[in-house]
Amino acid sequence: MNIAVCVKQIPDPAVPGELDPESHTLHRVGKLILDESDSFGVEMALQLADKAGGGDVTLISMAPNNEVSGLRTALAMGAAKAVLVSDPALAGSDALSTAKVLAQAITRAGDVDLVLTATESTDGYTGTVPNQIAQLLGWPSLTFAKHVEVEDGKLTIRRQTEAGYDVVESSLPAVVSVTAGVVEPRYPSFKGIMAAKNKPVDQCTVADLGLSSDDVGWSGARQEITNVAAAPAREAGEKVEDDGSAHERIVAFLEALKVI
Amino acid sequence: MDFAETDEHVMLRGAVRAIAASYGHRYYADQTRRGEKAEALWAAIAEPGFLGVHLPEAYGGGGGGVTELAIVCEEVAAQGCPLLLILVSAAICAEVVARFGTPDQRQRWLPGLAAGEKMVFAITEPDAGSNTHRLATNARLDGDVYRLHGTKTFISGVDEAAAVLVVARTGLDDAGRAQLSLLVVDTDAPGLEKTPIPIEIASPEKQYLLHFDDVEVPADRLIGDEGEGLRQVFFGLNPERIMGACISAGIGRYALAKASAYATDRVVWDVPIGAHQGVAHPLAMCKVELELARLMIAKAAWLHDHDGDPSAAGEAANMAKYAAGEAGLHCLDTAIQTHGGNGLASEYGLADLWGLARLLRIAPVSREMILNFVAQQSLGLPRSY
Ligand SMILES: Cc1cc2nc3c(=O)[nH]c(=O)nc-3n(C[C@H](O)[C@H](O)[C@H](O)COP(=O)(O)OP(=O)(O)OC[C@H]3O[C@@H](n4cnc5c(N)ncnc54)[C@H](O)[C@@H]3O)c2cc1C
Ligand SMILES: Cc1cc2nc3c(=O)[nH]c(=O)nc-3n(C[C@H](O)[C@H](O)[C@H](O)COP(=O)(O)OP(=O)(O)OC[C@H]3O[C@@H](n4cnc5c(N)ncnc54)[C@H](O)[C@@H]3O)c2cc1C
Numbered sequence: 001m002n003i004a005v006c007v008k009q010i011p012d013p014a015v016p017g018e019l020d021p022e023s024h025t026l027h028r029v030g031k032l033i034l035d036e037s038d039s040f041g042v043e044m045a046l047q048l049a050d051k052a053g054g055g056d057v058t059l060i061s062m063a064p065n066n067e068v069s070g071l072r073t074a075l076a077m078g079a080a081k082a083v084l085v086s087d088p089a090l091a092g093s094d095a096l097s098t099a100k101v102l103a104q105a106i107t108r109a110g111d112v113d114l115v116l117t118a119t120e121s122t123d124g125y126t127g128t129v130p131n132q133i134a135q136l137l138g139w140p141s142l143t144f145a146k147h148v149e150v151e152d153g154k155l156t157i158r159r160q161t162e163a164g165y166d167v168v169e170s171s172l173p174a175v176v177s178v179t180a181g182v183v184e185p186r187y188p189s190f191k192g193i194m195a196a197k198n199k200p201v202d203q204c205t206v207a208d209l210g211l212s213s214d215d216v217g218w219s220g221a222r223q224e225i226t227n228v229a230a231a232p233a234r235e236a237g238e239k240v241e242d243d244g245s246a247h248e249r250i251v252a253f254l255e256a257l258k259v260i
Numbered sequence: 261m262d263f264a265e266t267d268e269h270v271m272l273r274g275a276v277r278a279i280a281a282s283y284g285h286r287y288y289a290d291q292t293r294r295g296e297k298a299e300a301l302w303a304a305i306a307e308p309g310f311l312g313v314h315l316p317e318a319y320g321g322g323g324g325g326v327t328e329l330a331i332v333c334e335e336v337a338a339q340g341c342p343l344l345l346i347l348v349s350a351a352i353c354a355e356v357v358a359r360f361g362t363p364d365q366r367q368r369w370l371p372g373l374a375a376g377e378k379m380v381f382a383i384t385e386p387d388a389g390s391n392t393h394r395l396a397t398n399a400r401l402d403g404d405v406y407r408l409h410g411t412k413t414f415i416s417g418v419d420e421a422a423a424v425l426v427v428a429r430t431g432l433d434d435a436g437r438a439q440l441s442l443l444v445v446d447t448d449a450p451g452l453e454k455t456p457i458p459i460e461i462a463s464p465e466k467q468y469l470l471h472f473d474d475v476e477v478p479a480d481r482l483i484g485d486e487g488e489g490l491r492q493v494f495f496g497l498n499p500e501r502i503m504g505a506c507i508s509a510g511i512g513r514y515a516l517a518k519a520s521a522y523a524t525d526r527v528v529w530d531v532p533i534g535a536h537q538g539v540a541h542p543l544a545m546c547k548v549e550l551e552l553a554r555l556m557i558a559k560a561a562w563l564h565d566h567d568g569d570p571s572a573a574g575e576a577a578n579m580a581k582y583a584a585g586e587a588g589l590h591c592l593d594t595a596i597q598t599h600g601g602n603g604l605a606s607e608y609g610l611a612d613l614w615g616l617a618r619l620l621r622i623a624p625v626s627r628e629m630i631l632n633f634v635a636q637q638s639l640g641l642p643r644s645y
Contacts, residue, residue: 194268194324
């Protein structure tokens with residue numbers, strides 16, 4: 001079974017992000033790293049390929065400046081190869097353009113049975129790209145998987161819900177977005193780290209994917225960021241004085257937050 | 261000249277950091293307090309092959325060098341989990357077996373060592389101290405076994421290892437100095453008595469006094485050539501010194517990170533204490549000393565791995581060990597000072613590392629013996645002993 005995993009390479013979340021004052025988009029300077037959310041998809045793919053008794057795990061990424069640092073991390077975990085789309089024409093791409101690029105890159109990878117993504121990226125977190133990729137490929141979209149299984153060509157996931165989970169089945173090929181709980185990502189081994197640098201990364205441009213630069217970047221974006229405002233300062237918390245019923249109010253508060 | 265870490269090194273560092281950070285100093289201190297080992301952490305580091313990065317691939321290692329092992333050793337320590345046995349087992353013992361062992365011996369021990377099994381190392385004796393020429397533990401060939409007699413002291417981790425690499429005298433040279441040889445001895449060999457030595461260091465390893473009373477060691481346990489032990493040990497001592505330096509540097513990084521966070525947060529007048537130069541400058545000085553020491557560690561590891569002039573590697577390894585030993589202790593002491601009373605509170609995880617940081621000025625080689633080495637080898641000064 002061949003699996004494509006979309007992996008986003010993002011600025012280190014530990015470093016405070018900055019917006020470009022002109023375009024209001026995220027400043028992407030310096031080295032990018034593998035979005036931790038995507039390490040779950042990579043691990044899931046490696047385990048599924050292993051269970052299926054073979055097949056390649058191919059990484060799919062769109063990133064500026066031919067960035068490969070994050071890809072190397074996922075290759076060190078065990079993915080076989082990568083397709084990287086990098087092109088100055090992509091600057092300013094919105095989520096739909098990103099999905100178009102990723103869908104084409106998946107097609108370029110060829111012979112893919114299953115696409116895995118995270119449910120949302122750590123830096124952009126629109127959470128829209130996976131569905132858009134599925135729509136563009138014309139494949140079923142299964143979301144919020146906290147468990148994934150493939151047997152006899154049939155895909156079954158457990159879809160995380162507030163109350164528990166739904167069991168969703170589908171034929172292949174399909175696109176599945178996985179949650180952070182789906183599997184425990186492995187640490188790359190030393191052999192994996194040393195092997196990563198020799199694994200193939202297919203670097204391509206917008207034109208290589210058969211897309212027009214009008215479909216992507218600033219010109220293709222259907223959304224425009226007109227203004228950016230600072231988030232309002234956090235309001236003072238609520239004080240609960242214990243008159244004997246404090247526990248009930250705390251429970252009600254936590255319930256309203258849907259954490260219990 | 262290229263001072264940038266390669267992508268592989270950055271990734272290795274990141275992976276080790278992530279594993280060690282998932283345990284952290286709290287785990288290390290709790291295990292120590294309970295008298296237990298840091299087994300789970302050791303296994304988690306060994307599992308992806310990180311304790312065998314420097315060993316040949318043919319024997320299950322990673323095919324890298326001491327440069328890679330230094331990254332592993334420093335990074336674990338920098339998360340507050342200094343592991344002394346990396347220095348003993350992975351650095352000295354594995355390096356010596358890999359370099360001087362026969363193919364059979366390598367096959368016998370290296371795959372296990374690469375996977376995280378431990379072999380410990382015994383050179384120090386109560387009456388010989390820093391003077392290895394006075395080592396009295398002796399091994400005499402009797403048919404197809406060596407008979408081993410003598411006493412070793414302060415031997416770390418004997419309870420965690422199946423075997424101990426013993427430096428013993430097998431003869432005398434013309435000048436009457438000990439000719440030394442290396443023997444791999446089972447830690448459960450009949451005639452070997454192990455007595456724990458109480459030590460004021462809060463780390464999970466224990467130290468032992470070892471008595472060898474006519475211990476039979478099969479002759480095929482001799483590593484390398486009889487009488488060449490000292491020269492062979494010297495080869496293993498460079499990695500050992502480099503790892504000692506790495507543990508110090510890791511403790512230094514850990515301490516400075518804690519101190520910087522604390523000094524940015526803690527306000528007792530109207531600015532964070534880190535804004536007072538009396539607090540900031542000592543920390544900045546520590547940072548300078550630490551980074552200089554780390555640079556020498558990288559150089560020493562590079563020289564060792566590039567197999568050029570062994571005396572150049574020895575000089576750099578000694579200097580790295582000296583500089584890092586001083587810097588690590590200075591960083592820790594300054595971090596404790598920065599924390600005020602909290603510097604001594606268990607919760608802050610600093611003072612309990614003092615014993616180990618202090619040890620690294622004495623062992624595996626004392627600062628005075630390093631200064632002797634530099635005085636004589638680098639400066640050509642005469643010697644008093
Ligand atoms: C105004 C604007 C300007 C932009 N400028 C740039 C730019 O200059 N350069 C640039 O590269 N992007 C640019 N982008 C794209 C943007 O950063 C996001 O990649 C895109 O909008 C996807 O949105 P998201 O991160 O919210 O994805 P989500 O929908 O939150 O992501 C869900 C999952 O989809 C997958 N995924 C998403 N994005 C990628 C990706 N890029 N590669 C691989 N997998 C992915 C991951 O698995 C991810 O976890 C720009 C976007 C906007 C709106
Ligand atoms: C916790 C711990 C773990 C250890 N683990 C091991 C182990 O696993 N295996 C092992 O073999 N050993 C181990 N050791 C022993 C350690 O390596 C020795 O303690 C160290 O090498 C110093 O030797 P010594 O204690 O005999 O000091 P001595 O040689 O007695 O020296 C005492 C002092 O005199 C100074 N001195 C001696 N000679 C000179 C000179 N010529 N010029 C100037 N100053 C001099 C020394 O620097 C030192 O300050 C360990 C020790 C400790 C405390």
